Amino acid sequence: MMSFIMKLPCGSDAEFDYAAGHGYRCTSCNAVVGSVGMPSRCKSQINKYDVLKALGSSIRWNYETGQEVDVSH
Numbered sequence: 001m002m003s004f005i006m007k008l009p010c011g012s013d014a015e016f017d018y019a020a021g022h023g024y025r026c027t028s029c030n031a032v033v034g035s036v037g038m039p040s041r042c043k044s045q046i047n048k049y050d051v052l053k054a055l056g057s058s059i060r061w062n063y064e065t066g067q068e069v070d071v072s073h
């Protein structure tokens, strides 16, 4: 089975949570990505891109490559 590794903006990786059957779990803090259990250190990095988007920025985070992408071009 192919396991997709999510590359988080905080520098950690997240793997699919096969035990739960859904969601991704951070390999460094073991919290489910996007859950309230995520440490602010991880979460704030993800939230940053939501804020940028809300402000009209074209900068997004690519979870596949682990890099910022500018979607305006």
Ligand SMILES: [Zn+2]
Pocket: 012, 026, 027, 028, 029, 030, 031, 039, 042
């Ligand atoms: Zn983490």
